[in-house]
Amino acid sequence: MATGETGFDDVTFDLISVQYHSLKAGHDYGQYVRDARNAGMDDIASFFEQVMSEDSERARRCHEFLGRLQGSAAAGPATS
Numbered sequence: 656m657a658t659g660e661t662g663f664d665d666v667t668f669d670l671i672s673v674q675y676h677s678l679k680a681g682h683d684y685g686q687y688v689r690d691a692r693n694a695g696m697d698d699i700a701s702f703f704e705q706v707m708s709e710d711s712e713r714a715r716r717c718h719e720f721l722g723r724l725q726g727s728a729a730a731g732p733a734t735s
Contacts, residue, residue, distance in 0.1 A: 666724070673713065680707075681707050681710045
């Protein structure tokens with residue numbers, strides 16, 4: 656596996672990126688849910704809640720995978 660200038664291999668970097676964006680989006684979706692509820696659009700609020708839940712699960716799975724990679728040679732020197 657290649658290790659870039661960051662000291663992380665591509666897969667570790669990719670997982671961290673997906674986890675970050677999932678968590679960031681989850682934070683933003685909270686506002687979207689409030690906006691939709693305030694507008695009386697409960698079906699759209701429910702959609703945003705579903706998307707938020709999916710991103711939360713995605714972030715959790717990334718965390719799980721990163722835990723498996725931590726300290727392994729495959730993850731690059733930054734995680735050793």
